[in-house]
Structure formats: C-alpha cells, structure tokens
Amino acid sequence: MTALLEAVEISKRFGEFTALNNVSISVPKGSIFGLLGPNGAGKTTLIRIINQITMPDQGNVTLDGAPLEQHHIQDIGYMPEERGLYKSMKVGEQVLYLAQLKGLDKKEASKRAKYWFDKLDIGDWWNKKIQELSKGQAQKIQFIVTIMHQPKLLIFDEPFSGFDPINANLIKDEILQLREEGATIIFSTHRMESVEELCDHIALINKSQKILDGEINAIKRQYQNNTFDIGVKVTDEVAYKSFLGDLSNTYNVSKAQFKTLGNEEKLRIEMGSKGSPNELLSKFKLFGQVSHFVEVIPSVNDIFIQTVNQNK
Amino acid sequence: MSILSLIIRREYVARVRNKSFLIMTFLSPLIAVGMISLISYLTQLNGEDKxxxxxxxxxxxxxxxxxxxxxxxxxxxxxxxxxxxxxxxxxxxxxxxxxxxxxxxxxxxxxxxxxxxxxxxxxxxxxxxxxxxxxxxxxLIAQGIDLVILENAKASVSLNVENFSGEQSSKMSNWVKAAFGGGAGYLLMMFIIIYGNMVMRSVIEEKTNRIIEVIISSVKPFQLMLGKILGTTLAGITQFVIWVLIGSILLVVLSSIFGIDPSAASEVNPLSSQVKDISSDPSLVVEILEEIKKLPLLQLVIGFFIYFVGGYFLYSSIYAAIGAAVDNETDTQQFMLPIIMPLMLAIYVGFFSVIDNPHGTVATIFSIIPLTSPIVMLMRIPFDVPGWQIAISVTLLILSFVGTVWFGSKIYRVGILMYGKKPTYKEIFKWLKY
Incomplete structure (x- = not known):
C-alpha cells in the first residue's frame, strides 16, 4: 500500500524543551491511522507540522510524494483539539467563509454546505450564531467545516471529545463513510481505547519519541501470548482444587475480571508457548460447565504500557 | 476571491456589524456635539454673570x-x-x-x-x-511729559518674511501651517490608538474563541495579520467618514436652532482658541484662505498619505503582535508602554518643538526616527522639509514596518497557539528563535 503522508525524522524543539525527537510516520492511503500517546507526548506538535502551522527544525513531510507546500492546505482537513468558531458570526456565513479560505468558490461552498446541513439535520441553524448553539451542536458545525472541502487527508485531534454518545456515533459513521469515498484519516488521541477498533494502523508516541508503529493487527499478534479468560461453573469441588494446583505449576494463573450472570469461577491463564487452547478447554470440561472462554488480545493501552516499561 | 480579500471582507463586516461599533458610530457624534454645545452654552452663561x-x-x-x-x-x-x-x-x-x-x-x-x-x-x-x-x-506727568506726544510717538511694525524665490509668508502663514500639521498629527495619533486597539482586540478574540488554529491551518499568519489590519482600517475610515458627516450636519442644525456660533465651540480646545477671533473677522478669513492656497498642497497630501498609512501600519502590527502574545485584554497593559510612549513623545515634540522651530535639531531627529516620524514629520511637512530628510525618514519607516511585520508574524505564529501563560518580554524574545 502506498503512503499518502510521510513524515521523515521530524525534530522540533521549543527552547530547551524537545517536543519531537526524530519521529517518522507513514500513513497509508485509505487507512485510518491512530496517532496515540499520553498528553504532552508531542502528537499535537506533529499534527501542527503536518498542517504547516509550525515548521520542523529537522526532517521533512511529503504528501502524495511531494514536499509540503502552501497549496496542500486544500488537501488537508484539520479538526484541532481546541474546538473553536467565531461566536458572534452566523453559522452559515461562517461555514462559507472557512470553506472559501480552503479554496472552494462561493457557489460550490454553499451547495456543499446545504448538503451537509440537510444530512446532519441542522438546516434551521443557518442563521443562528454559534453562541446560541450548545457545545455539542457547535461540534457538528466544526465537523462540517473540517470535511467540507473534501480533503484527501482528514486529521482529527481528540475526535470524540465533547460529543455525546449519539452524536459521537453519528460522526463516527460519517468518518467511516468518508473513508469509503477515498479519504485517509488520522486520529490523534490520548484515550487509546476510544479509537482502537477504528484504526488499522497506529503509531505510539511517548515523551517526544515514537516507540512503536505499524499495522494494528500485526502489532497485536506480536504482543499476544496465548492468554485465555475462562469461566466455569464447578460441579466437582475436590477434583477441581487439585487440578487447579497442577495448573498453577504449569501456567501463570490469576483471577480474571469479566462479567457473567452466575457466580462462576473466573480465571486468566497465560499459556505462553506451552499447550493449546483446545487442550485447556477439554480439561476444564471435566469439572463443570464452561460458560466463558475467550482469548485475551492485548489492548493498545496494554501494549503501550508494556513498551514504555521495556524501553526504560 | 483571493484569501487576503476574503479576510479583509470578514474583518470589515465583523467590525461594522458589531453592536458597540454601531453605537459608537452613531452616538459619539451626538455626544460630542452635545458636549460642545453644552460647554459653549455654559461659557456664555458664565460670561454673562454680573x-x-x-x-x-x-x-x-x-x-x-x-x-x-x-x-x-x-x-x-x-x-x-x-x-x-x-x-x-x-x-x-x-x-x-x-x-x-x-x-x-x-x-x-x-x-x-x-x-x-x-x-x-x-x-x-x-x-x-x-x-x-x-x-x-x-x-510721567510729574516728570513733565506730555501724554499726547508720547502716544503719538508710539510705533507699530510687522516683519515681512519672504524666501529667496520671492514667496511671502507671515506669522499668519506659520500659524496656518502649525494648525495643519498639528491637526494631521493629532488625527493620526487618535486613529492609531482607537483602531490599533481594535486590531489587537480582534486578534485576542480569535484566540479566546479558539478558532485561530482552524484559521491558521488554512492561511499564513502574515496574511491573517495583514487582512486584520486592512479590514479594521477600512472599518475605521467608514466610522470616521460617518462621524464627520453626522458631526457637521448636527453642528449646522444646532447652531441654526440655538443660534450658537459653532466657532465658539473651538474655545474648548485651547490650541485653536485663535480661530474664534479669526472667524469673526472676514478679512482674516480671506487671509487664511490665501495662506492655505500657498501651502505645498500636493506635497502635503502625498506626505499625509504616506505617513498616515505607514505610521498606522507600523503601530497596528505592534498592536497585533501584542494581541497574539497575550490571552486576554488585561494582560495587554504591560505591553502598552512601548506604544503609548513614542506616541506621546511624538505629540509633545510636535506641539512644543516643531511649532517653535520646525527645522531645529530635536524636530529633525524625531522626524527621522521611525516610531515618532509619522506624527512629527506630518507636522513638519507644511514648513517645507528638505527632500533628503523625507527620503531618509520614509525609507526608515518602510524598513521598520517590514521589520515589525516580520517580528509581529513571528510572535503571532508562536503566540496565537500559546494559552494559559502570561508572557514576559523575555519569553517573547525567546519565541523569535522558535
């Protein structure tokens, strides 16, 4: 897969403080790319460099193979973490103005604005001022402003913060739809679990360094170690107790945390390279009713913590 | 439409539609005329006190x-x-x-x-x-001096001033020149303070609305800054024109209704107190008109234009940079000094030094230093300034304008994205290196 955006060995310092240290990322065309890391890791600085708001001290960025230039702003849609619109300007005028700044002509801009206002069912807001809208409503306008010029690359910094669950889903669907239509999307967030299932590529950034990147399933496979959660309704207490003793000698066994309706015995078993899940399951069957058997796939959050600890 | 003209249009519309702008535009001439009428009425009343x-x-x-x-x-x-x-x-x-x-x-x-x-x-x-x-x-009588003889012996002379190419000037002409220059300088100062502040507030507004990051991902800070300054300037000119129109209409109406001599109102301003005596004497009015005709009008208009625009742009780019550096208007106080000081200095130098001696060392130096030159040179131009001085002064003004815009957009680029920090001069100096 070819890369739409490539950032190579980007470094950026603010005085004594290093915001980015030799960070490279490659965002494949048509992917949803997660730029993940805790607060203050340098995500926003990297995004601002991609948007040409700040210039890197070192390194270079290419979009579709060409080094970034002023005209590329038309190819990028950016929703910053700090959402903001002109409070005392009418919604419609504001949307048209911002779209025109991105290079649309007025006629085209108002056609698309109408389309989106109808689609998100907010047509009657056209003549309202932002200060008359609620925060969530303003976020919808912000979303329209970000995508209206149909950019190749969409960047959302903390995409779902400020949306209620219903609107967050609505926006999520719209973003997936845009991807279907060919857009490439970057999500940047410190709440890794919120975008995990959406992303197909991720880069983890911590303390101005990139610590891990790649295709998400490949990364997860790398970190998976044959761990299973099992829930069992024990019928033969005595035999089960001795079996559990043997099991603990072979594998790493701990209490598992998941919800069931009964009061089953819940265990997490790390098998590593010893044994297969089928074997394990057939053993448990002998002591009662197995109601739960799931492989534990490491979450991005776990992987992040693990990588940070390894790098220490 | 180009990006710059889009920004200018938005700024203009945003300023002009603003409620306080509308109120200021239509109310202040009323208030000003009301005050002037009240004061001149009170002055008359005071004078009638037996x-x-x-x-x-x-x-x-x-x-x-x-x-x-x-x-x-x-x-x-x-x-x-x-x-x-x-x-x-x-x-x-x-x-x-x-x-x-x-x-x-x-x-x-x-x-x-x-x-x-x-x-x-x-x-x-x-x-x-x-x-x-x-x-x-x-x-005198005790010394045996006849008072009638003494009275007859008194002489009165007036000095005719003429340059070597034969142009005459007089005390009156100097007075007219000073009034022209002083008026222009004063106007420029007012314009800078009122509309420079407006530019600054508009920058701060974008910061507090947090829209700045969206805008700056679409346009260059330089374009945004220039667009703001130009848009606000146009709004300012609109306001000025409306003020002049309303003001003159009101003065005419009021003076015809209440019979107040509008020129009496100028007594309020001590600088133009002489206007009153002059306007009551038709021959003097003619003389003044003659003097105005003799002024280097073309040079004046061109000079006024260059220095007004140059000076205003220089100062508003500083205002914009200040707006970019701070979070809210209260934090701007500490940065106001570098703006107000040279303005005040220029006005004082203008009114004391230029009118006293238009080509003295102090007046010359201050009409060349960029921050004071717009006002001081505007005041000097009616008195025939040598071409080389204007050339140096304009060159320096343009250079420092370019310098300030560069400096300003540098601060702008960093400052607009800085929240929550109260900046110091040291901090801002550091930003220049980012």
Whole structure:
C-alpha cells in the first residue's frame, strides 16, 4: 500500500524543551491511522507540522510524494483539539467563509454546505450564531467545516471529545463513510481505547519519541501470548482444587475480571508457548460447565504500557 | 476571491456589524456635539454673570479709572468710609471690595482686595493693569511729559518674511501651517490608538474563541495579520467618514436652532482658541484662505498619505503582535508602554518643538526616527522639509514596518497557539528563535 503522508525524522524543539525527537510516520492511503500517546507526548506538535502551522527544525513531510507546500492546505482537513468558531458570526456565513479560505468558490461552498446541513439535520441553524448553539451542536458545525472541502487527508485531534454518545456515533459513521469515498484519516488521541477498533494502523508516541508503529493487527499478534479468560461453573469441588494446583505449576494463573450472570469461577491463564487452547478447554470440561472462554488480545493501552516499561 | 480579500471582507463586516461599533458610530457624534454645545452654552452663561465691586479709594487718584462694563459694575463708596463699605459689600454679597491706600504712589503694598471668594486671575490682572497704567501716567506727568506726544510717538511694525524665490509668508502663514500639521498629527495619533486597539482586540478574540488554529491551518499568519489590519482600517475610515458627516450636519442644525456660533465651540480646545477671533473677522478669513492656497498642497497630501498609512501600519502590527502574545485584554497593559510612549513623545515634540522651530535639531531627529516620524514629520511637512530628510525618514519607516511585520508574524505564529501563560518580554524574545 502506498503512503499518502510521510513524515521523515521530524525534530522540533521549543527552547530547551524537545517536543519531537526524530519521529517518522507513514500513513497509508485509505487507512485510518491512530496517532496515540499520553498528553504532552508531542502528537499535537506533529499534527501542527503536518498542517504547516509550525515548521520542523529537522526532517521533512511529503504528501502524495511531494514536499509540503502552501497549496496542500486544500488537501488537508484539520479538526484541532481546541474546538473553536467565531461566536458572534452566523453559522452559515461562517461555514462559507472557512470553506472559501480552503479554496472552494462561493457557489460550490454553499451547495456543499446545504448538503451537509440537510444530512446532519441542522438546516434551521443557518442563521443562528454559534453562541446560541450548545457545545455539542457547535461540534457538528466544526465537523462540517473540517470535511467540507473534501480533503484527501482528514486529521482529527481528540475526535470524540465533547460529543455525546449519539452524536459521537453519528460522526463516527460519517468518518467511516468518508473513508469509503477515498479519504485517509488520522486520529490523534490520548484515550487509546476510544479509537482502537477504528484504526488499522497506529503509531505510539511517548515523551517526544515514537516507540512503536505499524499495522494494528500485526502489532497485536506480536504482543499476544496465548492468554485465555475462562469461566466455569464447578460441579466437582475436590477434583477441581487439585487440578487447579497442577495448573498453577504449569501456567501463570490469576483471577480474571469479566462479567457473567452466575457466580462462576473466573480465571486468566497465560499459556505462553506451552499447550493449546483446545487442550485447556477439554480439561476444564471435566469439572463443570464452561460458560466463558475467550482469548485475551492485548489492548493498545496494554501494549503501550508494556513498551514504555521495556524501553526504560 | 483571493484569501487576503476574503479576510479583509470578514474583518470589515465583523467590525461594522458589531453592536458597540454601531453605537459608537452613531452616538459619539451626538455626544460630542452635545458636549460642545453644552460647554459653549455654559461659557456664555458664565460670561454673562454680573458682578458688583465696591471701591474705597483713599488716594482719590482713580476716580476715572474704574468704568462700568457689561460684566462689572463699580460702586465708589470712598465717601462712606471703609467700615460702611465693608459691611455693605458683605451684606449685599457683592463680588468684593478694592481698597486703595492713600500712599499708593510710594508704597508697593497699598492695594487690597476683600472678598469671600478669591477673585479670578483675569480680574486681578485687569485691576492691576488699570492701576499700573494710571500710576505710570501720573509719574510721567510729574516728570513733565506730555501724554499726547508720547502716544503719538508710539510705533507699530510687522516683519515681512519672504524666501529667496520671492514667496511671502507671515506669522499668519506659520500659524496656518502649525494648525495643519498639528491637526494631521493629532488625527493620526487618535486613529492609531482607537483602531490599533481594535486590531489587537480582534486578534485576542480569535484566540479566546479558539478558532485561530482552524484559521491558521488554512492561511499564513502574515496574511491573517495583514487582512486584520486592512479590514479594521477600512472599518475605521467608514466610522470616521460617518462621524464627520453626522458631526457637521448636527453642528449646522444646532447652531441654526440655538443660534450658537459653532466657532465658539473651538474655545474648548485651547490650541485653536485663535480661530474664534479669526472667524469673526472676514478679512482674516480671506487671509487664511490665501495662506492655505500657498501651502505645498500636493506635497502635503502625498506626505499625509504616506505617513498616515505607514505610521498606522507600523503601530497596528505592534498592536497585533501584542494581541497574539497575550490571552486576554488585561494582560495587554504591560505591553502598552512601548506604544503609548513614542506616541506621546511624538505629540509633545510636535506641539512644543516643531511649532517653535520646525527645522531645529530635536524636530529633525524625531522626524527621522521611525516610531515618532509619522506624527512629527506630518507636522513638519507644511514648513517645507528638505527632500533628503523625507527620503531618509520614509525609507526608515518602510524598513521598520517590514521589520515589525516580520517580528509581529513571528510572535503571532508562536503566540496565537500559546494559552494559559502570561508572557514576559523575555519569553517573547525567546519565541523569535522558535
């Protein structure tokens, strides 16, 4: 897969403080790319460099193979973490103005604005001022402003913060739809679990360094170690107790945390390279009713913590 | 439409539609005219205040000196004696009592004014003059000098000033030039303070609305800054034009209704107090018009344009940079000094040094230094400034404007994305290196 955006060995310092240290990322065309890391890791600085708001001290960025230039702003849609619109300007005028700044002509801009206002069912807001809208409503306008010029690359910094669950889903669907239509999307967030299932590529950034990147399933496979959660309704207490003793000698066994309706015995078993899940399951069957058997796939959050600890 | 004109249009519309702008535009001429009318009415009222002054003249020298006027009635109570006069003046609450000792010819200490309120400065001067004059005449007569001969011997001359190419000028022409230059300089200062502030507020507004990051991902900070300055300037010009229109209409209407002489209002401004005397004398009006015709008008208009635009742009880019550096308007106070100081300096140098000696060292130097040159040079231009000085001054002005815009957009680029920090000069200096 070819890369739409490539950032190579980007470094950026603010005085004594290093915001980015030799960070490279490659965002494949048509992917949803997660730029993940805790607060203050340098995500926003990297995004601002991609948007040409700040210039890197070192390194270079290419979009579709060409080094970034002023005209590329038309190819990028950016929703910053700090959402903001002109409070005392009418919604419609504001949307048209911002779209025109991105290079649309007025006629085209108002056609698309109408389309989106109808689609998100907010047509009657056209003549309202932002200060008359609620925060969530303003976020919808912000979303329209970000995508209206149909950019190749969409960047959302903390995409779902400020949306209620219903609107967050609505926006999520719209973003997936845009991807279907060919857009490439970057999500940047410190709440890794919120975008995990959406992303197909991720880069983890911590303390101005990139610590891990790649295709998400490949990364997860790398970190998976044959761990299973099992829930069992024990019928033969005595035999089960001795079996559990043997099991603990072979594998790493701990209490598992998941919800069931009964009061089953819940265990997490790390098998590593010893044994297969089928074997394990057939053993448990002998002591009662197995109601739960799931492989534990490491979450991005776990992987992040693990990588940070390894790098220490 | 180009990006710059889009920004200019938005800024213009945003300013002009703003409620406080509308209120300011239409209310301030009303308030200003109202104030002027009120003050001139009060001045007239004050002038009409009649007063009675009691005179007790023990020297009997001044019978003919104190002549009643519209304002002042003198009541000679010398015969009734000091005690009675004092009592009467107090009971009737007269303005006061002047006592003249009989030793007035020889003593310096022979005059006393009694009164509950202290008399006005004008009144004291007037009385002193009257008595001095009379005493002088008395002494001249005592020396055997005929006053009629003395009066006839008095001479009056006026110096004709002419340059080597034969152009005449006069005191009047200098006065007209000073008024022109001073007016232009003052106007520029007001314009800078009012609309520079507007530029700054508009930058801060974008920061507090947090829209700045969206905008700056679409346009260059330089474009945004320039667009803001130009858009606000256009709004300012609109406001000025409306003010002038409304103001003149109101003045005409008011003066025809209440019969207030509009030129009397200019008494409020001490600088133009002479205008009153002038306008009441038709020959002087003609003379002034003649002088205005003689001014280097083309040079004036061009100079006015260059310095007005250059000076305004220079200062508003500083204002914009300040707006970018801070979070809210309260934090701007510490950065106001570098703006207000040179403006004040320029105005003072202009009004004291330029009018006194337009080509003196101080005036020349300050008309070349960029931050003061717009105002000082505007004031000097009517007095024929050598071409090389204008050339240096304009070059420096343009260079420093470019410099400030560069400096400003640097601060802008960093500052607009800085939240929550109260910046110091040191901090801002560091931003330049980012």
């Amino acid at each position: 007063r009675t002054v009691v005179i007790v003249d023990d020297s009997r020298l001044f019978d003919t000196v104190f002549v009643n006027t519209d304002q002042t009635t003198y009541l000679d109570l010398t015969k009734e004696g000091m005690e009675t006069a004092k009592k009467l003046a107090k009971d009737e609450s007269y303005y006061g009592l002047i006592y003249i000792n009989k030793d007035v010819k020889t003593s310096d200490n022979a005059l006393t004014f009694y009164g509950d309120e202290s008399p006005s400065y004008d009144f004291i001067t007037d009385i002193e003059k009257k008595i001095e004059k009379k005493l002088e005449n008395e002494r």
